[in-house]
Amino acid sequence: MKRSWEEAAGRVMVALDYPNAAAAEALVRSLEGIPCFMKVGMQLFYAAGPGFVADLKARGYKVFLDLKMHDIPNTVKGGANSIAKLGVDVFNVHAAGGSAMMRAAMEGVEQALSGNAGLRRPLVIAVTQLTSTSQTVLNDEIGIGGSVADAVVRYAKLAQEAGLGGVVASPQEVQLIKSACGASFQTITPGIRPAGADIGDQSRIMTPRQALEQGTDYMVIGRPITGAPDPRQALESIIEELV
Numbered sequence: 117m118k119r120s121w122e123e124a125a126g127r128v129m130v131a132l133d134y135p136n137a138a139a140a141e142a143l144v145r146s147l148e149g150i151p152c153f154m155k156v157g158m159q160l161f162y163a164a165g166p167g168f169v170a171d172l173k174a175r176g177y178k179v180f181l182d183l184k185m186h187d188i189p190n191t192v193k194g195g196a197n198s199i200a201k202l203g204v205d206v207f208n209v210h211a212a213g214g215s216a217m218m219r220a221a222m223e224g225v226e227q228a229l230s231g232n233a234g235l236r237r238p239l240v241i242a243v244t245q246l247t248s249t250s251q252t253v254l255n256d257e258i259g260i261g262g263s264v265a266d267a268v269v270r271y272a273k274l275a276q277e278a279g280l281g282g283v284v285a286s287p288q289e290v291q292l293i294k295s296a297c298g299a300s301f302q303t304i305t306p307g308i309r310p311a312g313a314d315i316g317d318q319s320r321i322m323t324p325r326q327a328l329e330q331g332t333d334y335m336v337i338g339r340p341i342t343g344a345p346d347p348r349q350a351l352e353s354i355i356e357e358l359v
């Protein structure tokens with residue numbers, strides 16, 4: 117199925133994994149006019165703070181705030197409340213925190229929205245198993261038995277029951293998640309590597325085209341873009357692969 121260039125671009129979330137606002141801002145400027153998401157993770161957020169996120173939103177960017185909260189329910193509720201007030205489009209928690217913690221995140225969002233009619237409702241998603249986690253690490257280090265795919269689907273169902281709208285997983289698990297949770301349950305997939313790209317610390321990977329063919333909703337891509345000699349050209353060539 118052919119899709120427009122804009123639709124293809126809108127499925128890419130560029131990971132702004134930079135040590136400071138100036139470096140991230142340079143990348144954002146180099147991608148100006150491309151309607152992708154900007155993903156702010158912990159490295160940038162801890163250095164540049166909520167002001168950087170608020171500035172991106174004020175300039176009209178779609179923002180995924182990837183802080184992967186994992187704490188007691190009351191703390192996550194408070195964190196979700198603060199994040200929702202920033203007006204981000206997507207944010208996440210770890211499904212490993214359990215259903216009470218995930219429900220608390222949703223309560224934090226509801227509280228923020230009820231006090232502010234102008235706020236948009238963010239998509240709240242849960243990390244299932246990190247895309248750097250291999251079968252061996254899951255079984256021998258984390259201590260969860262069975263296949264990675266089974267562990268991912270179990271967390272996806274738990275997240276859905278807690279009221280979340282989607283999950284972070286690898287593209288390899290997208291079809292199983294959609295079968296278990298329905299087509300509208302969103303899948304956000306890191307672990308994307310164009311053919312020939314350095315895998316780095318990722319374990320469960322696919323190319324952009326393969327991920328799309330699995331039915332992923334959004335793909336998170338960092339180093340294949342940010343580490344390229346010409347990041348704009350790298351992103352444009354990924355988008356061409358998705359059209």
Ligand SMILES: O=c1ccn([C@@H]2O[C@H](COP(=O)(O)O)[C@@H](O)[C@H]2O)c(=O)[nH]1
Nearest residue numbers: 131157245246247306307336337338339
């Ligand atoms: O399971 C996960 C959850 C989050 N991430 C984040 O996505 C990007 C991926 O960056 P690459 O450079 O393309 O590997 C990064 O910000 C991670 O924190 C993930 O990789 N896996």
